[in-house]
Amino acid sequence: MISQLQQKLAAGRFVITSEVCPPKGADCGEFLTTARSLNRQVDAINVTDNQGANMRIAPLAVASLLVREGIEPVYQITCRDRNRMALQSDLLGAAALGVSNILALTGDHISFGDHRQGKPVFDLDSVQLLQAISTLESGFDLAGNKLMGTPVFFAGAAAAPAAEPFELTLFKLQKKATAGARFFQTQAIFDPDRLARFTTAVSPLNVKVIAGIILLKSAGMARYMNRNVPGLKVPDHIVAEMEEASDPVAKGVEIASRIASAVRSHCDGLHIMAMGREELIPEIIKEIR
Amino acid sequence: MIVSKQKPFEDILASLDGRSRVFLVGCAKCATVCKSGGEEEVWKMQEALTTAGKEVTGSIVIDEACHMLRVGRDLRARKEMVEEADALLVLACGAGVQSIAASAGKTTIAGADTLFLGNIRRFGQFEQRCSLCGECILTETAGICPVTVCPKGLLNGPCGGMDEGRCETDPESECVWHQIYQRLKEQQSTDNLGKIAPGKDFSRMLKPGKLKLDK
Ligand code: SF4
Numbered sequence: 001m002i003s004q005l006q007q008k009l010a011a012g013r014f015v016i017t018s019e020v021c022p023p024k025g026a027d028c029g030e031f032l033t034t035a036r037s038l039n040r041q042v043d044a045i046n047v048t049d050n051q052g053a054n055m056r057i058a059p060l061a062v063a064s065l066l067v068r069e070g071i072e073p074v075y076q077i078t079c080r081d082r083n084r085m086a087l088q089s090d091l092l093g094a095a096a097l098g099v100s101n102i103l104a105l106t107g108d109h110i111s112f113g114d115h116r117q118g119k120p121v122f123d124l125d126s127v128q129l130l131q132a133i134s135t136l137e138s139g140f141d142l143a144g145n146k147l148m149g150t151p152v153f154f155a156g157a158a159a160a161p162a163a164e165p166f167e168l169t170l171f172k173l174q175k176k177a178t179a180g181a182r183f184f185q186t187q188a189i190f191d192p193d194r195l196a197r198f199t200t201a202v203s204p205l206n207v208k209v210i211a212g213i214i215l216l217k218s219a220g221m222a223r224y225m226n227r228n229v230p231g232l233k234v235p236d237h238i239v240a241e242m243e244e245a246s247d248p249v250a251k252g253v254e255i256a257s258r259i260a261s262a263v264r265s266h267c268d269g270l271h272i273m274a275m276g277r278e279e280l281i282p283e284i285i286k287e288i289r
Numbered sequence: 290m291i292v293s294k295q296k297p298f299e300d301i302l303a304s305l306d307g308r309s310r311v312f313l314v315g316c317a318k319c320a321t322v323c324k325s326g327g328e329e330e331v332w333k334m335q336e337a338l339t340t341a342g343k344e345v346t347g348s349i350v351i352d353e354a355c356h357m358l359r360v361g362r363d364l365r366a367r368k369e370m371v372e373e374a375d376a377l378l379v380l381a382c383g384a385g386v387q388s389i390a391a392s393a394g395k396t397t398i399a400g401a402d403t404l405f406l407g408n409i410r411r412f413g414q415f416e417q418r419c420s421l422c423g424e425c426i427l428t429e430t431a432g433i434c435p436v437t438v439c440p441k442g443l444l445n446g447p448c449g450g451m452d453e454g455r456c457e458t459d460p461e462s463e464c465v466w467h468q469i470y471q472r473l474k475e476q477q478s479t480d481n482l483g484k485i486a487p488g489k490d491f492s493r494m495l496k497p498g499k500l501k502l503d504k
């Protein structure tokens with residue numbers, strides 16, 4: 001199935017994506033309600049893969065439920081819990097179910113989550129996973145066996161524009177592009193200048209950039225994430241701004257929309273992480289749509 | 290060397306429940322260096338077991354507890370003491386415990402947990418640098434092993450959790466890719482960082498490993 005997200009990006013349309021965490025359990029009622037209401041605001045909805053190494057329902061299953069609803073998913077798939085066989089067979093499953101947008105990730109380490117005694121897999125890394133996706137798209141598996149049919153994906157990868165040393169991260173981004181990434185979804189951006197530096201650096205790679213925007217709900221949440229979420233670093237001045245606010249959620253919306261407006265010209269789309277307050281997304285993107 | 294650590298004494302005592310006579314075995318090589326089962330530890334264990342009401346029928350510190358022929362020979366030399374015992378308590382790595390269990394002909398208790406193949410940083414400080422992957426890539430990675438030092442074993446550069454050169458799983462540790470990057474910069478060969486490393490061939494480390502040298 002041809003990805004509409006891909007077509008919109010190719011046509012130069014500014015896209016908005018968001019994400020909904022699949023439920024811990026098989027009851028997807030609430031998940032679908034959130035996704036349905038969100039669908040009016042966004043171009044695609046990411047379904048996270050055992051995010052933060054916390055066990056939840058398979059993202060492929062909920063991605064497929066979204067397809068049934070006419071909602072376009074971005075299937076996040078990590079290398080933490082699957083070896084190369086499971087990754088490939090899940091990807092083929094995705095293609096069969098009409099799930100074509102893939103965000104290929106390494107995955108947070110298992111020690112962050114709720115099953116710390118499990119065996120972390122990491123048979124492939126994110127670059128090799130992107131290669132595997134390209135290989136499947138060529139009609140073969142990683143062992144060189146011919147596939148029935150040729151799956152079509154729109155594969156992307158994660159990027160951390162603020163991470164230092166930047167040069168070191170750039171090497172990996174180049175590899176991701178070579179391996180087949182056609183969009184980068186960034187970590188939450190707080191400093192528009194860092195995103196500008198990033199976009200300039202990756203522009204020769206011809207990869208679309210979807211900038212991450214997070215809705216902070218309180219100063220406490222920002223501090224908690226700084227301690228516990230890999231790759232996420234809320235700068236002190238923003239934590240202070242949250243601290244001083246009388247209505248922290250309103251402040252969070254203000255900060256998110258301020259950043260969204262500031263990064264608008266440095267990217268091809270935004271990925272809004274609304275942390276359970278998805279109803280606030282229209283307000284965050286009001287200025288830029 | 291193989292780094293091992295003595296199990297908590299209560300656990301050892303619990304494994305010896307119902308067995309009052311014990312023969313002790315240590316190892317003169319790795320277990321001595323990491324103080325899990327050298328002369329000193331065997332002696333201390335003997336004291337502790339005696340205080341706990343056990344009878345120690347004898348003890349031996351074998352030159353290399355993983356050496357199966359030597360273990361057989363050394364245990365035969367202590368035949369009576371071994372026979373008198375209800376169980377053998379081995380303070381050595383898992384390889385040592387198994388060669389002893391194979392020769393002892395009676396209950397063998399593992400008194401240590403085997404942790405990793407370690408480098409000795411300084412006295413009493415050990416670090417895992419190699420995880421015996423069967424196909425060494427150190428030539429490509431500036432002599433620093435990402436298979437082992439990266440908790441995820443990533444072969445193509447840092448994950449998204451790296452920042453300021455620190456590892457996402459432990460801010461006290463330097464990300465292995467930062468280490469490799471720094472060393473390659475010193476050697477002016479960061480070009481290496483642009484090459485995509487293929488997926489590792491894990492068939493090289495299928496268990497159990499076996500090697501037979503040609504005559
Ligand atoms: S690549 Fe690493 S794990 Fe493999 S043999 Fe070399 S040092 Fe050991």
Ligand code: SF4
Nearest residue numbers: 439448456457464465
């Ligand atoms: S920060 Fe570096 S060493 Fe730590 S898990 Fe990520 S890539 Fe591996």
